[in-house]
Amino acid sequence: MEKPKFSLSTLTSTRSALHMAQIVICVVTFAVSYVWGHPLHTYWIYCMVVWGLCPIISLVVTIVEMFLIHKLILVFCMDWDDFTTGMAMMASLCTFSCTVMFANFYICRKCIWGWTVTILSVVCCALYCVETFRDKCDATRSATYVAALPGFIKILEAFVACIILISLIGYRGNPPLLWCIVAYAVPLPLTLLTIITNILTKIKKCLPFSIDRLTMIFLIISVLLYITAAILWPTYSFKGNPRPKDCPGNSCIWSIQFVVTFMTYVNLGLYVTDLILTCLGICGFKRS
Known part of the structure; x- marks a missing residue:
């Protein structure tokens, strides 16, 4: 059984770079929305939760794959490829819904912050959609259930x-x-x-x-x-x-x-x- 060890090639891969971009953009979107104001509306809270959880999931996936822990997970527990593809799909749906909600509820002609957050949310959604598309097109990745x-x-x-x-x-x-x-x-x-x-x-x-x-x-x-x-x-x-x-x-x-x-x-x-x-x-x- 292969023991967990640091993999530099995984960290410098296109997949990890995509995860890093997701983390940065989601955190920036979260921060800008938080600084912009606190409507305490259920849609705003939902968007903040999504922009907060998505980068955490991307970070966890990156760390697990960087130390090859997913090989142990595959042996003892679950299909890691299927799980991560499913998470990317869910993140794509959630960030897309955030984009629609923010554009509908919190944007106006003179609302610079609203436009900024909406544009950042579009970028978040695009990044997760790219990951989903890459995973689905990768023949080496398994798709047992979620994917x-x-x-x-x-x-x-x-x-x-x-x-x-x-x-x-x-x-x-x-x-x-x-x-x-x-x-x-x-x-x-x-x-x-x-x-x-x-x-x-x-x-x-x-x-x-x-x-x-x-x-x-x-x-x-x-x-x-x-x-x-x-x-x-x-x-x-x-x-x-x-x-x-x-x-x-x-x-x-x-x-x-x-x-x-x-x-x-x-x-x-x-x-x-x-x-x-x-x-x-x-x-x-x-x-x-």
């Missing part, structure tokens, strides 16, 4: 669920909408648990039950919950609540509720697709 179709669908499900949860508004004192929050919240940890279990291949093989059948149960629960939310949220959000004439996209509650409605149907479609493909066994799942 393949099953895991990609799961990542999309988790991503859309996060967007829904940070967009929830106008639900207080309304029991049907409170139920919708439960319907949105429950599938997310189930999805994350499925992703983690499939990434940890060694642990997956040691389980006394079929993870595929458990995934099927999780998907059925998620689909049923999202069906209720798809009916209740638009019904009780827009009942007697037409779109106001003066409804700017960056501060209109009605528009945000519409975003939740739209994302609900998107995620319902993803879960239904995932369930169908899992049942048919054409997504890389081996039925047992």
